[in-house]
Amino acid sequence: MPRVGRLAYCEAVRIATWNVNSIRSRIERVAAWLERSDIDVLAIQETKTRVDQFPFFRFEDLGYEVAHHGFDQWNGVAIASRVGMADVRAGFDGAPTWREATEPEARHVAATCGGIRVNCVYVPNGRHLTDPHMDYKIAWLDALRVAAEGWITDGPSMIMGDWNIAPRDEDVWSMEFYEDKSHVSPRERAAFEAVVASGYADVVRPFLPGPKVYTYWDYQQLRFQKGRGMRIDFLLASPDIASRVTGASIDREERKGKGASDHAPVIVEVADV
DNA sequence: ATGGTCGTTAGACGA
Numbered sequence: 001m002p003r004v005g006r007l008a009y010c011e012a013v014r015i016a017t018w019n020v021n022s023i024r025s026r027i028e029r030v031a032a033w034l035e036r037s038d039i040d041v042l043a044i045q046e047t048k049t050r051v052d053q054f055p056f057f058r059f060e061d062l063g064y065e066v067a068h069h070g071f072d073q074w075n076g077v078a079i080a081s082r083v084g085m086a087d088v089r090a091g092f093d094g095a096p097t098w099r100e101a102t103e104p105e106a107r108h109v110a111a112t113c114g115g116i117r118v119n120c121v122y123v124p125n126g127r128h129l130t131d132p133h134m135d136y137k138i139a140w141l142d143a144l145r146v147a148a149e150g151w152i153t154d155g156p157s158m159i160m161g162d163w164n165i166a167p168r169d170e171d172v173w174s175m176e177f178y179e180d181k182s183h184v185s186p187r188e189r190a191a192f193e194a195v196v197a198s199g200y201a202d203v204v205r206p207f208l209p210g211p212k213v214y215t216y217w218d219y220q221q222l223r224f225q226k227g228r229g230m231r232i233d234f235l236l237a238s239p240d241i242a243s244r245v246t247g248a249s250i251d252r253e254e255r256k257g258k259g260a261s262d263h264a265p266v267i268v269e270v271a272d273v
Numbered sequence: 274a275t276g277g278t279c280g281t282t283a284g285a286c287g288a
Contacts, residue, residue: 021288022280046288048281073281125288164288218288219278262279262288 012246012269013083013114014038017160017233018254019045019122019216019263023078027055029259034062037251039267040083041113043120045162047076054078069109076106077122077161083114092147096139098124099132107140116241116270117157123164126182134182137164141191145198152199152238159200160235162216162263165192170211171231173223183232200236203268207248215250216263224255233266244271 016039020026023044034042047054047070054068063082069090070076079085088111095104107122123141126134144159151157165188166172178184196202214229223229237245247269255264 025280046280074287127288219280221277 012271013040013116014267014269015041015043015116015118015158015160015235016265016267017043017045017120017162017235018265019162019233019261021046021048021261021263023047023076024049024053024055026259026261027058029254029261031058031062033251033254033265034059034064034080037265037267040081041116041118042080042265043118043160044078044080045076045120045122045263047078048073049076067109067111070106071103074105075122077109077120079109079111079113079118079120081111081113081118084112086112092119092144094143094146096136096143098136108144115156117151117155119151119157119159119161121159121161121163123162125164126188128182129180129185131182134187138187138191141188141195145191145194148195148198148200156238156240158235158237158241159195160233160266162233163192164232165189166230166232167192168210168231171214173212173214173228173230183230196236199238201239201242203235203237203242203245204248204250204266207245208250213250214264215266217255219262233263235266235268237268237270241270245269246271 059066064080065085066080067088068078110119124137126137166183169175172178215233217224217229249267251265
């Protein structure tokens with residue numbers, strides 16, 4: 001059979017999400033990881049940089065196109081892809097602003113990569129149960145749910161990123177520790193499950209069931225070394241994508257050593273895109 | 274020791 005093009009022979013696409021906690025401080029680590037991990041699409045959260053400071057060249061050197069959305073040292077989201085980058089969009093309709101801000105924070109960017117509508121999200125941190133940021137977080141997730149109800153009807157899509165929510169008790173190292181804290185409250189969990197219920201599926205958990213499967217470990221108190229983490233980074237997929245996911249992994253190696261992000265990358269493999 | 278570490282940046286603030 002003659003070769004008719006790359007996609008015709010592409011057995012799988014590898015898609016990942018990673019909260020890098022500053023792309024400028026982490027760029028060499030991210031670049032090295034992309035190279036050796038054979039990643040086709042990476043959704044990045046907490047770039048913590050303006051667009052004019054983003055190290056686009058480093059991704060381009062490796063054959064990736066990048067869409068980045070960021071205003072300043074807070075938040076910031078990006079998508080890097082080597083399987084196409086079309087219809088880039090920053091932010092979704094109905095996203096709330098923090099208090100009276102004139103523009104929503106940089107917490108969502110979308111692009112169509114390899115036939116998949118990739119939505120990269122950085123869900124607000126609620127901080128504490130009674131903090132105004134918690135109401136903002138819930139409002140943001142509710143608006144995301146409304147947007148997702150539209151995306152699910154538009155074709156193959158994914159929503160991936162740092163959700164700042166541990167949906168199940170087994171997703172944290174200690175429920176006793178977290179019972180009065182953010183990330184595990186019924187309100188947050190309901191808001192997460194409502195996005196899932198709009199038609200998406202967590203495509204990682206079936207391959208990596210808990211307990212003790214985490215994607216984030218606080219820098220403080222030797223949490224990583226002690227195995228005290230949280231599962232708060234998720235890849236959700238529409239049914240047509242979910243049924244083609246052949247594997248998933250969390251690269252804990254990337255949480256090790258000096259210069260690591262506090263999150264590990266989460267990877268899924270999608271067959272026959 | 275009532276914190277412990279990181280990131281942004283230059284005194285805090287956020288996670």
